[in-house]
Amino acid sequence: xxxxxxxxxxMAALLLAPPAARAAAAKPAGKAAPTAAAKPAxxxxxxxxxxxxxxxxxxxxxxxxVLISWKAMPYDAPAVxxxxxxxxxxxxxxxxxxxxxxxxxKYRADIDLPFWAWKKTKDRHAVALNLETAFGVDDEVGKxxxxxxxxxxxxxxxxxxxxxxxxxxxxxxxxDWFSLPKLNNFVFTLLFCCIVLWFISNARKKDLFMRRxxxxxxxxxxxxxxxxxxxxxxxxxxxxxxDSISTIASSLILxxxxxxxxxxxTQLKVPHTYAMTMAVCQExxxxxxxxxxxxxxxxxxxxxxxxxxxxxxTAAVNGMMVREKPAACxxxxxxxxxxxxxxxxxxxxxxxxxxxxxxxxxxxxxxITCDYTLIGExxxxxxxxxxxxPVLVGTLRGQDTGKAFVMLAIFAGVILATCxxxxxxxxGVQTFLEVFKSY
Amino acid sequence: MVFAKKTLPLIVCFVMGTLVAIQYYVPHRLSQSxxxxxSHWEIIIAAFAFFLGLVSVMQVHIGKLRxxxxxxxxxxxxxxxxxxxxxxxxxxxxxxxxxxxxxTPFGWMYNNMLNPLQGTMFCLLGFYIVSAAYRAFKxxxxxxxxxxxxxxLFIFARVPLGQYLWESVWGSTLPxxxxxxxxxxxxxxxxxxxxxxxxxxxLGAVATxxxxxxxxxxxxxxxxx
Numbered sequence: 001x002x003x004x005x006x007x008x009x010x011m012a013a014l015l016l017a018p019p020a021a022r023a024a025a026a027k028p029a030g031k032a033a034p035t036a037a038a039k040p041a042x043x044x045x046x047x048x049x050x051x052x053x054x055x056x057x058x059x060x061x062x063x064x065x066v067l068i069s070w071k072a073m074p075y076d077a078p079a080v081x082x083x084x085x086x087x088x089x090x091x092x093x094x095x096x097x098x099x100x101x102x103x104x105x106k107y108r109a110d111i112d113l114p115f116w117a118w119k120k121t122k123d124r125h126a127v128a129l130n131l132e133t134a135f136g137v138d139d140e141v142g143k144x145x146x147x148x149x150x151x152x153x154x155x156x157x158x159x160x161x162x163x164x165x166x167x168x169x170x171x172x173x174x175x176d177w178f179s180l181p182k183l184n185n186f187v188f189t190l191l192f193c194c195i196v197l198w199f200i201s202n203a204r205k206k207d208l209f210m211r212r213x214x215x216x217x218x219x220x221x222x223x224x225x226x227x228x229x230x231x232x233x234x235x236x237x238x239x240x241x242x243d244s245i246s247t248i249a250s251s252l253i254l255x256x257x258x259x260x261x262x263x264x265x266t267q268l269k270v271p272h273t274y275a276m277t278m279a280v281c282q283e284x285x286x287x288x289x290x291x292x293x294x295x296x297x298x299x300x301x302x303x304x305x306x307x308x309x310x311x312x313x314t315a316a317v318n319g320m321m322v323r324e325k326p327a328a329c330x331x332x333x334x335x336x337x338x339x340x341x342x343x344x345x346x347x348x349x350x351x352x353x354x355x356x357x358x359x360x361x362x363x364x365x366x367x368i369t370c371d372y373t374l375i376g377e378x379x380x381x382x383x384x385x386x387x388x389x390p391v392l393v394g395t396l397r398g399q400d401t402g403k404a405f406v407m408l409a410i411f412a413g414v415i416l417a418t419c420x421x422x423x424x425x426x427x428g429v430q431t432f433l434e435v436f437k438s439y
Numbered sequence: 440m441v442f443a444k445k446t447l448p449l450i451v452c453f454v455m456g457t458l459v460a461i462q463y464y465v466p467h468r469l470s471q472s473x474x475x476x477x478s479h480w481e482i483i484i485a486a487f488a489f490f491l492g493l494v495s496v497m498q499v500h501i502g503k504l505r506x507x508x509x510x511x512x513x514x515x516x517x518x519x520x521x522x523x524x525x526x527x528x529x530x531x532x533x534x535x536x537x538x539x540x541x542x543t544p545f546g547w548m549y550n551n552m553l554n555p556l557q558g559t560m561f562c563l564l565g566f567y568i569v570s571a572a573y574r575a576f577k578x579x580x581x582x583x584x585x586x587x588x589x590x591x592l593f594i595f596a597r598v599p600l601g602q603y604l605w606e607s608v609w610g611s612t613l614p615x616x617x618x619x620x621x622x623x624x625x626x627x628x629x630x631x632x633x634x635x636x637x638x639x640x641x642l643g644a645v646a647t648x649x650x651x652x653x654x655x656x657x658x659x660x661x662x663x664x
Contacts, residue, residue: 062466147468175467182464189460189645196646200655243481245644248651248659255658275492276485280659287658304499305492311560323510337564344567347574358640360633368575376636380643383658391655395646402642 047075047157047164050082050125055153055171058128060117063175068098068153069108069126070166076103080159084127086134087152088145091168095154096136098129103157114434117180131173147173181439196398203394210393215354215372216385222352223260226327232267233257234326236317236342237281238333238357239310241274245380246358250332251281252383253356257330258288262297270303271320273313278305314338318345331355331370332379335362343369356382377403409436449654456652524548589624596621 050070058065068084080103085095099106106127109120131146132138154168199208226233235257237250254270261268270285272278282303289298306316321329322345329346331339331353339355339362346353347369355366356374366373374382377399384392413433420429459477462470500514527544531537535546542550576587595601596617605617615623650656 060466062468062471175469177465177467179464179466186464192642192645193649196649197653200650241485245647249643249647252656252658272492272495274485274488275490275495276488278495279488279491283660284658301499301502303495305495309557311557315556315560319513337561340564340567340571341560344571347571358636358643360636360640363636365571368571375639377639377643380640380647383656392650395650395655399639399642399646402646403639406638406642 047080047159047162048073049164049166050155050157052124053153053155053166053169055151055169057171057174060113060176060179060181063147063173064132065128065130066151066153066171066173067126067128068155069124070155072107072123072125073103073157075157075159078102078104080104080157082106082125083156083158084129085154085156086129086131087168088131088135088149089152091152091170096134098134098153099127101127112439113181114184114437114439115431116183179439184435185438192398192402195401196395199398199401200391200394203390203397207390208393208397210385210396213374213378213381213385215356215374215378216382218352218354218372219257219386220260222328222330222354223257223264223266225352227264227266229327231327232269232324233261233328233330234317234321234346234351235268235270235330236332237270237272237277238331239273239336239338240334242277242280244334246334247277249380249383250356251277251284253330253332253379253386254281255284255288256383256386258285258302259292262289262292262294265294265297268302269320269324269326271313271317272303272305273308273310275305278303310336310338314341317342321345321349321351325349326351329353331357331366332374332382333357334359340365340369346370445657445660448660449657453652453654456648460648460652592617592624593621 050073052069052071054069056067056069057063058067066086081100082103083100084098085093086098087093087095103125106125107122108118108124108126109122111118111120111126111128131151132143135142135146137143137146150170150172152168152170154166156163156165158164202208223233235254237254238244238247240247242248242251258268268285270278270281272281282300285302286295286298289295306313318341321342326346326349329343329351331343332355335342335357336359339357339359343353343355343366353370354372354374355370356379357363357366358376358379360376363373363375381396381399384396413436416429416432420426455477459474462474496517500517503511503514527548531543531545533545534543535549537543572590575583576590578584578587595605602617647656651659
């Protein structure tokens with residue numbers, strides 16, 4: 001091929017090629033071409049040690065992390081990597097590798113903390129390193145040694161061919177006394193507690209309206225039915241121990257139901273899966289019988305322990321149901337796979353069944369097998385509903401106010417987020433929504 | 440006496456309840472140690488409470504053996520189980536595999552008796568789901584009709600035959616595939632309902648906790664007076 005023809009082809013190709021390729025081709029031979037047209041090439045600014053390197057205690061933690069930060073460098077690009085090294089011995093090492101990442105990632109803005117606790121900027125890289133993970137420490141002695149140690153850190157920038165290490169800096173990780181990111185949670189909880197307490201104090205002065213809960217209205221019918229049939233009533237407190245709030249709620253319902261059962265002189269059976277729950281329920285039942293004016297009808301074996309094993313407990317209760325054919329069964333509290341095993345057997349023996357659970361994944365099983373189901377927070381409202389104690393009823397109004405606030409917040413959030421997308425202020429909306437985020 | 444039985448538990452409940460609630464906002468190491476220490480206390484108390492449970496089991500079943508009501512033989516079986524279980528546990532030193540690598544009697548009982556029995560109970564779920572579904576899917580109301588419709592969609596989406604039939608009937612005439620419809624139901628309306636329940640549960644739990652910590656609800660210790 002002639003030289004002129006070759007020149008023409010090259011020129012034509014250059015004219016048709018994208019601007020980046022044209023620029024690369026225009027460079028004198030022997031010089032590195034840039035990898036991206038928009039981004040300045042790493043080669044254009046040679047690697048140097050990172051500037052403004054600082055090691056600090058990571059705020060709002062238990063003293064298990066250090067925060068390493070430095071200025072964004074002109075050579076930041078995907079091909080250049082930062083390696084953060086840590087040492088707990090001396091400024092000269094030995095070094096443990098804390099993190100490796102491309103130099104155009106991990107800025108202060110990328111740390112998931114809210115705007116009131118953290119300044120989100122893109123002008124500094126920042127990485128929070130867990131000391132136990134970085135040094136591979138998993139024993140108590142090692143953890144204790146790390147706790148009071150000064151931690152040294154250095155950052156090495158590397159593009160695969162050359163490296164630039166920074167001088168070492170030091171920090172001391174300390175424990176903090178308040179988690180500022182959780183301030184929103186703290187304020188909302190405090191506000192909600194105040195609302196509940198205000199309604200409780202207000203309930204003493206005037207009657208509060210209470211919406212009907214059909215499942216709890218049916219309690220009288222269930223007890224009446226058992227009395228007429230001369231069959232026992234079963235009350236189950238769930239699969240969790242007394243340290244669970246749903247078990248506490250179910251034991252409070254037991255107290256109210258036991259009062260009515262004592263008045264009707266019907267047989268009550270409360271099989272337990274935890275001895276501690278049994279002990280608490282024994283006290284509650286005894287008091288309920290006493291308040292109903294029937295302390296003589298109380299028997300110690302109303303509450304009895306079976307076993308902590310899930311399916312052994314289920315088999316035992318199912319066996320008793322089949323043999324004794326209870327007229328009514330109450331399933332209150334938290335349940336797992338045994339929910340359907342219990343309620344289906346209850347349905348097969350013809351018992352009227354009332355369930356109340358905050359285990360949302362078991363609620364469908366209760367819906368299809370039980371006559372009435374208390375959904376979620378109705379379990380917590382049941383004690384107040386049955387007792388009609390004005391003080392307890394006040395909490396229901398507090399709960400409803402809390403729910404109204406959440407509904408309003410969701411509604412406002414949906415409108416804001418939609419407007420943010422439509423009118424291009426998404427960033428502002430995201431910042432505002434941090435107020436409702438959990439940290 | 441009233442102080443020890445009523446006032447002291449209320450003070451303990453208020454102090455500990457408040458400290459545990461505050462602990463959530465305090466990341467300090469002391470705060471973490473405090474909660475760890477509390478969990479140790481709970482384990483110790485639960486271990487003591489287990490003896491209460493054992494006494495309860497004994498009382499119920501010894502009573503049955505004395506009175507001999509129908510089904511008293513099960514109580515005999517329970518005592519045999521307890522004695523054999525405890526004896527093999529002691530012989531095997533609580534281990535399922537011995538130092539030589541052989542299965543201990545305790546391990547044999549666990550693997551060949553307890554595990555299959557638990558599996559059997561769990562397997563009953565399959566049959567119970569069918570019988571419960573049969574009752575639930577009787578179209579007696581609009582809600583039951585919706586339940587049935589969604590259930591049929593889910594069943595079809597979860598089995599290859601259902602997907603095959605869907606494609607044979609609709610082909611590519613519909614803009615969505617069956618699995619996409621089911622995923623949408625799971626991720627949008629079902630998840631929204633689940634979250635609604637969860638929000639209510641959380642508020643209810645906080646309100647109940649406030650009542651107990653403030654001493655407004657005292658039924659758990661046997662009443663108000």
